[in-house]
Amino acid sequence: MHVLPAAPAPAPQRQMLVGVSLAVVAMVMLTGSMLAVWALQRREAIDTTGTWLPDGVTVPEVPTNVMLIAFIGICVFGQWAVWSAKRNDRPHAVLALGCTALVALLVINAQAFVYYRMGLGVADGTYAAMFYAATGMFVVLMIAGVVFTTVAAFRYIGGRSGDQEILVSHAIYWYAMSAIYAAIWFLVYVTK
Amino acid sequence: MTTIERSPETVEVATGGDRDDAIALEEVAGAFTSTDHKVTGRLYLAGGLLGLVSTVIVNVLIAVERLDGADTVLDVEVLPQLVDAQLVGLVFATLLPFSMAACVFAVPLQLGARSIAFPRLASTGFWMWFGGLVLITIALIGNGGTLGGDGDAVDLFIAALGLMAVGLTASAGAVATTIFTTRAPGMTMRRIPPFSWSALVFSLGLILVMPVLVGTLAYLFVDHRNSRTGFGGNEGIFVWAGWVVTQPVTFLFAIPAIGMLAELAPVVFGRRTPVRGALFGGLALIGVAALAGVTQQNIQNLPWAGSDLNVDDLETKVRDLVPFLLFNALPILGVLLVLAVVLQTARPGEGTRFRFAPAILFAFLGFGMILVGMLGNILHAADDLALQGTVFEEATLIYVVYGAALALMGAVLHWAPKLWGPTLDAGKVTPLALLGVTGTILAAFPMYIAGFLDQPGGVSYLDDDLVLWNIIALVGHVLMAFTVLGFVGLLLISRRSDDSVGDDPWDAQTIEWTTTSPAPRDNFVDVPVVHSAEPLLDIKTAATSNAASNDGSTA
Numbered sequence: 001m002h003v004l005p006a007a008p009a010p011a012p013q014r015q016m017l018v019g020v021s022l023a024v025v026a027m028v029m030l031t032g033s034m035l036a037v038w039a040l041q042r043r044e045a046i047d048t049t050g051t052w053l054p055d056g057v058t059v060p061e062v063p064t065n066v067m068l069i070a071f072i073g074i075c076v077f078g079q080w081a082v083w084s085a086k087r088n089d090r091p092h093a094v095l096a097l098g099c100t101a102l103v104a105l106l107v108i109n110a111q112a113f114v115y116y117r118m119g120l121g122v123a124d125g126t127y128a129a130m131f132y133a134a135t136g137m138f139v140v141l142m143i144a145g146v147v148f149t150t151v152a153a154f155r156y157i158g159g160r161s162g163d164q165e166i167l168v169s170h171a172i173y174w175y176a177m178s179a180i181y182a183a184i185w186f187l188v189y190v191t192k
Numbered sequence: 193m194t195t196i197e198r199s200p201e202t203v204e205v206a207t208g209g210d211r212d213d214a215i216a217l218e219e220v221a222g223a224f225t226s227t228d229h230k231v232t233g234r235l236y237l238a239g240g241l242l243g244l245v246s247t248v249i250v251n252v253l254i255a256v257e258r259l260d261g262a263d264t265v266l267d268v269e270v271l272p273q274l275v276d277a278q279l280v281g282l283v284f285a286t287l288l289p290f291s292m293a294a295c296v297f298a299v300p301l302q303l304g305a306r307s308i309a310f311p312r313l314a315s316t317g318f319w320m321w322f323g324g325l326v327l328i329t330i331a332l333i334g335n336g337g338t339l340g341g342d343g344d345a346v347d348l349f350i351a352a353l354g355l356m357a358v359g360l361t362a363s364a365g366a367v368a369t370t371i372f373t374t375r376a377p378g379m380t381m382r383r384i385p386p387f388s389w390s391a392l393v394f395s396l397g398l399i400l401v402m403p404v405l406v407g408t409l410a411y412l413f414v415d416h417r418n419s420r421t422g423f424g425g426n427e428g429i430f431v432w433a434g435w436v437v438t439q440p441v442t443f444l445f446a447i448p449a450i451g452m453l454a455e456l457a458p459v460v461f462g463r464r465t466p467v468r469g470a471l472f473g474g475l476a477l478i479g480v481a482a483l484a485g486v487t488q489q490n491i492q493n494l495p496w497a498g499s500d501l502n503v504d505d506l507e508t509k510v511r512d513l514v515p516f517l518l519f520n521a522l523p524i525l526g527v528l529l530v531l532a533v534v535l536q537t538a539r540p541g542e543g544t545r546f547r548f549a550p551a552i553l554f555a556f557l558g559f560g561m562i563l564v565g566m567l568g569n570i571l572h573a574a575d576d577l578a579l580q581g582t583v584f585e586e587a588t589l590i591y592v593v594y595g596a597a598l599a600l601m602g603a604v605l606h607w608a609p610k611l612w613g614p615t616l617d618a619g620k621v622t623p624l625a626l627l628g629v630t631g632t633i634l635a636a637f638p639m640y641i642a643g644f645l646d647q648p649g650g651v652s653y654l655d656d657d658l659v660l661w662n663i664i665a666l667v668g669h670v671l672m673a674f675t676v677l678g679f680v681g682l683l684l685i686s687r688r689s690d691d692s693v694g695d696d697p698w699d700a701q702t703i704e705w706t707t708t709s710p711a712p713r714d715n716f717v718d719v720p721v722v723h724s725a726e727p728l729l730d731i732k733t734a735a736t737s738n739a740a741s742n743d744g745s746t747a
Contacts, residue, residue, distance in 0.1 A: 004706050004727055006718030007377045015309050015373045022365045022399055030403035037411060037432075041422060122414065126422030133414040137407070 020169035024176040027141060031180045034134050035187050041130060042191075053192050054127050060117040063110045064189040070110070071178040073103050078171035081152075085164045090156070093167070097153040100174065104146045107181075111139055131188065138184055145177055227311035228713060230611055233297025235318050236289045236363075237604065239325065241680055243285025244597055248673045250277045251590075251635070255666035257651045259659065264651070271651055272339035273332045276349075278586075279437040282593040283445065284356050285325055290596065291448040292321075292360060294603040295367045295391040301610055301704035302385045304376025304722065306714040314366035320359025327352035338429040346426055347417050353433070354409040357402045364398035367391055376703060378722035385702045385725075386465060387603075390451020390475045397444040397482035405436050435484075438585065439569040442592050443481040443523045446562050449599035450530055451475055453555040456606060457534040459700045460552045462545040464726050466536045474529025480522045520570045527563055549698055550622045554602030557629040561595025561636075568640060577644075584643025587636040594632040594672060598625065601679055609697055609709040614689040616682045624682075628675035634668025701726035 045052045053059070081096035114135075120128045152170045155163060223231055254274055257265050264271065300308045308314050331337065331352055336345030371384065371392045384392075412432060415423045423432055435441060454475070458465045465471060538544070568588040572579045579585070601624075608615040638661035639647075647653045647661075696705040703720050704711070705728055724730050 004703065004720035004722070004731065007721045008719070013373045015369060018372045019310055019313075019365060019369045022368055026361055026365070026399050026403045029400055030407045033404040034407040034411065037408065123418035125419050126415065129415040129419050129422055130411055133410045136414075137410055 014165060016165045016169045017172070020173055024172060027176060027180065030137065031134075031141075031183065034137060035183055038130055038134055038187060041126060045126070052127060054120070054125060057118055057120055057127075059189050059192055060114055061189070063113050063117070064185060067107050067110045068181065068185050070103050070107050071174075071181055074100055074107070074174050075171075075178055077103065078167075078174040082164065082167045082171050085156070085161065085167050088161065090161055093156055093161075094153060097149055097156065097167075097170075100170075101146055101149040101153070104142055104149065104174075108139060108142050108146075111135060111142075134184065134188060138181065141177060141180065145173055148173055227307075227315050229300050229308035229311060229314060230297050230711065232308070232311070232315045232318050232363075233293050233295075234611060235322075236293035236296055239318070239322055240286060240289035240293050240600075241676070241683075243281060243289060243325065244676050245673075245680065247278065247281030247286050248669060248676055250274060250281055251669045252666065252673060254278055254651060255635075255662065255669050258653075258662040259666065269335075269341075273335070273337045275650060276337035276339070277332050279434075279589075280328060280353070282589055283437045283442060284328075284353070287442060287445045287593045287596055288356075288360055289321065290600045291394060291445055292363050292367075294387075294448050294452070294600050294607075295394060296363060297611060298603065298607050298704070299367055299388050299391045300370055300374065301607075301707070301711060301715055302388045302702055303370065303374060304379060304703050304716060304720050305370060305374040306716060306719070307374075308366050309369035309374055310366045314363045317359040317361070317363030317366065320362065321356050322359075324352045324354075324356030324359060327355065338434075339426055343416070346429075347413060350409050350413045350416065350429065354406050354413070357405045357409070357436075360398055361402040361406075364395040364402070368395035368399065371395075376720055376722050382468065383722060383725040386454035386468075386471055386475070387448065387451045389472050390447045390454070393451075393475050393479040394444065394447040397447070397479050400482050401436070401441060401444065405433060408433050437589070439565070439572070439588055439592065440481040440484045440519055440523055442589060443478055443562075443566060443569075446592055446596040446599075447475060447478050448603075449555075449558055449596035450478060450527060450562060452599045452603050452606075453534055453552075453559045454530050456549070456552045456555050456602065457537040458726070459606075459698050460547055460549060461538050462547065462699065463537055463541075463543060464701070464729065465533065467533055468725060470529055471533040474526040474533065477526030477529065478523045480518070480526070484519045516573065520573055524563070524566050524570070527559075527566060531559075531563075547699060549606070550616070550618050550625065551602040551606040551698075553622060553625040554605060554628075555599045557625055558595045558597070558599025558602065561591050561598065561629065561632050563595075565589070565591030565595060565636075572643075578646070579643050581649055582643040583639045583647045583649055586649060587639030587643060590636040590639070591632065594628070594635065597676075598628045598632070601625075601628075604683070606698065607704075608686065609693050609695075610704055610707070610711045612687050613693075613710045614686045614691050615693050615697065616679075616686045621679070621682055624675050624678050627671055627678070631668045631671030631673075631675055635665050635672055636668065638662070638664040638668070696728070699732075701729040703727055 042052045077096045077100040081093050081100065084090075084093035084096055115132075118131075120131065122128055122132045148170055152166050155166060223235060226232070253266065257271070257274070259265070266274070296308065296314055300306075327348055331340070331345045331349035334340075334345035334348070335342040336347075336349040338346075338349075340346045340349065371388055375384065412423055412429055415421070416425065416429075423429075454465070454471055565588045568584065568591060571577055572584055572588055604611075605616055605621065642658050642661040642665075645655065645658060645661075647655070647658045692709060695707070695709050697709075698705070703722065704715075706720055707716050720727065
């Protein structure tokens with residue numbers, strides 16, 4: 001057997017960061033494609049029937065706008081966790097992660113409130129099916145984000161405070177989610 | 193880490209001395225729980241081979257059905273499911289798992305990594321894919337599919353397809369992350385082996401394409417489950433999601449098969465890969481097919497209204513040609529670049545040798561079949577030829593999938609020593625390559641002709657002149673069935689063999705051949721340091737030079 005000179009096994013280079021970045025690319029493709037189909041169907045509906053939003057259905061603007069504002073908070077809290085971790089400030093890092101998870105849960109709650117206020121049945125036509133599919137996928141991504149935050153917090157509480165990469169990755173995830181929601185907000189809730 | 197550790201004492205007590213059975217049981221249990229990338233790769237391979245066998249059988253059934261274009265041999269009710277099984281089987285049960293298998297088991301070894309990145313994710317990806325395969329089979333049996341009559345089974349079909357797509361994306365993420373982050377010291381991106389580069393293009397392509405499919409399927413599922421108003425009900429499934437089982441997206445899924453030829457040529461001819469930049473560029477160009485998937489443009493037609501090329505209409509013709517060439521010709525340009533580099537590697541010259549290995553025959557013939565499929569796709573996209581809706585499209589897919597399967601069988605032959613020690617008997621497996629390529633040509637080329645003769649897609653036709661071409665296609669599928677079954681048989685025999693072929697049986701150049709055969713749990717005892725793209729060849733060349741200089745000084 002030919003032997004090459006050996007070296008200590010190198011630590012993987014930013015594996016979590018790269019992995020989450022790829023996941024973010026996939027999330028952007030997923031949401032982007034769904035919104036593209038949404039825009040296409042909306043245009044076709046307006047061209048044929050002159051309307052897209054079903055009669056009697058109103059999009060509640062307050063909770064949808066509050067959700068958008070909440071994402072600013074999520075991004076700030078996510079970055080706060082990174083900032084604290086770099087200064088070995090464990091209490092603040094954990095607090096920041098807790099705040100991130102809390103606001104993310106509030107966003108999920110606000111989405112549920114939007115469903116309640118709209119009173120739209122999932123079987124009430126094309127708009128309803130697409131609305132629940134697109135926003136439902138967003139909720140799934142939000143739940144994945146809350147799980148990610150919880151895992152990051154437990155790792156940090158568990159003593160892996162030197163592992164700042166997961167917090168940076170965590171912040172990137174929420175930045176991406178903010179951009180995704182901004183697109184949904186504009187196309188689904190503002191343009192209608 | 194394998195969660196069930198081997199403990200001979202425990203095994204002895206637990207089984208009353210029947211140790212072999214206990215170890216076999218332990219291996220099966222380990223396969224379910226292991227996060228070793230070689231185990232996950234083998235599982236994908238087993239799934240891909242199972243899918244290939246099943247799909248070839250489905251193809252044989254369809255070909256039998258086509259022998260008489262008017263009457264049906266099988267129950268007419270099952271024909272829509274059979275056609276769906278063919279399409280999904282060719283792409284999701286054969287091409288994708290086969291390509292993923294090669295990437296998962298070979299890439300970490302080629303990079304000098306001790307493990308794949310996110311091994312549990314890669315393993316979970318396999319089980320999601322496999323779960324989707326089982327569910328999609330149940331859905332088709334239960335009258336589901338794109339033209340199924342049972343609403344719940346159709347919903348299950350859509351959900352299962354989405355599950356497979358998510359699983360494949362997860363495994364692709366693990367492969368891509370490995371290539372970006374877990375390379376041996378000194379192995380820059382320019383030094384990674386050609387197959388690993390093709391795996392990167394393939395994985396990134398999947399990460400771009402599969403979420404688009406998942407999003408579309410989410411709409412289709414919710415709509416079909418509830419209102420069936422927005423996406424055309426059952427028939428809308430293929431309209432909205434059919435692009436993933438047609439060209440040119442399938443070219444993206446076949447990239448590892450194309451990369452296999454580029455990987456093997458330097459080994460067989462004993463030379464360094466020349467112009468690696470062109471080779472890498474060529475493989476990446478094929479990835480432009482991903483763009484077609486992302487934009488859901490499965491066909492960029494070339495209307496070419498009025499074939500006479502007049503100057504007045506030049507702008508229109510250029511406008512037609514640009515997207516047409518982007519979607520159809522760029523992947524072929526990429527394949528030709530790869531072929532040019534391979535031919536340059538094989539060019540007679542100082543230091544060139546030819547050491548035959550069955551793997552290169554499989555890879556070369558498979559590559560050729562993929563190229564023929566790609567060329568066929570260009571014709572298919574030209575409206576003037578009126579090939580759309582005919583069996584021509586199916587023939588293109590069969591060329592690509594059977595060709596990729598052949599090339600990836602070459603990958604199995606090449607890396608079998610690292611996977612389980614022995615390799616397949618060269619004398620017995622070589623004829624299978626010839627049988628396989630004959631089967632592919634006979635299965636697909638007559639359908640090219642039948643497409644020009646306007647035989648519609650599906651199983652029925654009216655023109656009796658088409659019977660001959662359908663008989664030949666049946667023979668082709670049967671030959672392919674023999675090829676696959678023969679390969680699986682030889683594979684099983686080789687796995688039971690104790691004949692080790694050594695650590696470097698092919699006199700290769702890349703670092704996976706510096707570790708033992710089969711590769712240990714963590715791949716490498718010591719992580720090798722890399723100073724060139726062909727580190728093992730460096731050592732061999734230096735050893736030869738030293739031996740020559742020693743001989744000279746002795747004389």
